[in-house]
Amino acid sequence: MVFSPVLRLRLFLFAFSGFALLAACVSPAGENETQTSGASYAGKAERPADGNYPLPRATTLCEGLDVPWGMDLLPSGDLLITERPGHLTWINTADGSKKTVLERSVLNRGEGGLLGLAVHPEFENNGWIYLYETSRDGNRIVRLRAEPRTLKAGQAPERFTEERSLDNIPHARFHDGGILRFGPDGLLYAGTGDARQPELASDTSSDAGKILRMTAELEPAPGNPFPDHGRGLVYSMGHRNVQGLAWDAEGGLWAAEHGPSGEINGWCCHDELNRIRPGAHYGWPHVIGDQTKQGTIPPYRHSGSDTWAPGGCAVLGPAWGGYAGSVVVAGLRGNALYRFAGNGDPSGKEDAATDGQAWFKDRYGRLRNVLVAADGQALYLTTSNRDGRGRPREGDDRILVLRPSAGP
C-alpha cells in the first residue's frame, strides 16, 4: 500500500485520536470485544516498502490445519506444530506436506486444548519436546521423548514416550495462557493465564497469570526470583493471559498478553506488549494501559481502546533492513500482524508514524502464532479461523511464509 504524505499524516493523527476513545465493551469471553470505530494505535498505515523498509510478502506453505497453536523448529528445519483439538503435526517446510504424528487426549474447550510446543535446543541428543495442554485437572506441561532423534529434512519423528509432567497449572474455560519457548539461557519459559481469577496474577505462590521459568526437567530454574513461594517457578507476575514470548538479539525477553474484557471496573482492551524483567509485576489486576501504580511496570506498547487479542510474537532478523529488531505480534481479533519498533525508543518521525503498523490487516483473518524460520529471516505465521471465533475460508487453517519484499 502506498499512501500520500497527507493521507499518512491524517492516518497518523486519526490513530492517536484512538487513544482518547473509551469503549463500553464487556464480554464474557476471553478475548476483547470492542466497538470503537476507526483506526487505533494498532491500526496505522503500512509505510510504503523500499529497500530499507521492506514489507512482508506471504506465500502459503500448508493448508487444511485445525486451529494450529504451538509451533517450533526441529534441527532439520522442519516444523512441529500443535493443533488445539489434540493433534501433534509435523510439517515438511520444503514442500508443505504434513503428517499428524501423535494424538493427545486433552480438554478441548473454550481456549483450552493442546496449546504450546517447544523443541529442546539439544533435541538431537535427547529427543525432548514439550507440550502445554489442558486436562480436566488443570493445564500441564508434558515432556515427551521423540524417536528417532536424528532427523533428516523431510523426515518426521515416529514414536513418542511421555517422560514427565508439571501438572496443576490453574485452568478455566478462558485465560489458559499456553505459550512455551526455550530462552537463550537454555531454560524453558511458559506463559500462563489468570484462569479467570485475577487476584492470582498478583500472588507469587500461584502459577496463574505468570511467566514461569523451569529447567528441562520441569523443575524451578536456578535463580528464579521467588524460590520459596509456591513451586518456585515464577519469573514475572501481574499478567492476565500471556500468549507470546520472544527474545531479541540482546537477549531481552518480550511477551504479548491479552487485556481485560470487562471483568474488573468495566475495563476493556489494552492488550499489551511487555519487556520482561525477572521478578517484576506487570500490573494485572490493579492497573491497565498507562495507569501507574508503584511497583508495577507499564507495557512497552498497548492497544488502547482497540483490540489485538495477541497470539505469538517474534523479533525480525537482519534481512528486514530498517525493521530488523522490530517485534511482530500476531493478532487474533485484530486480524493483523502488528509491527512495533524494538529496543529503544522510535527514532525520528517516520518510526513514530509507523510504529504499530498492522500488516495484512483483514487479509487472512485471525492470526495465532509467528515463528522465525531456520534461516533466521523468514517467518512462519499461522491462521486461527477454525477456533470458533473466525470465519473459515477455503484452505483454512494455514501456515504462511513471510519474506521481506521491497515491492508493493
Ligand SMILES: [Ca+2]
Ligand atoms: Ca499490564
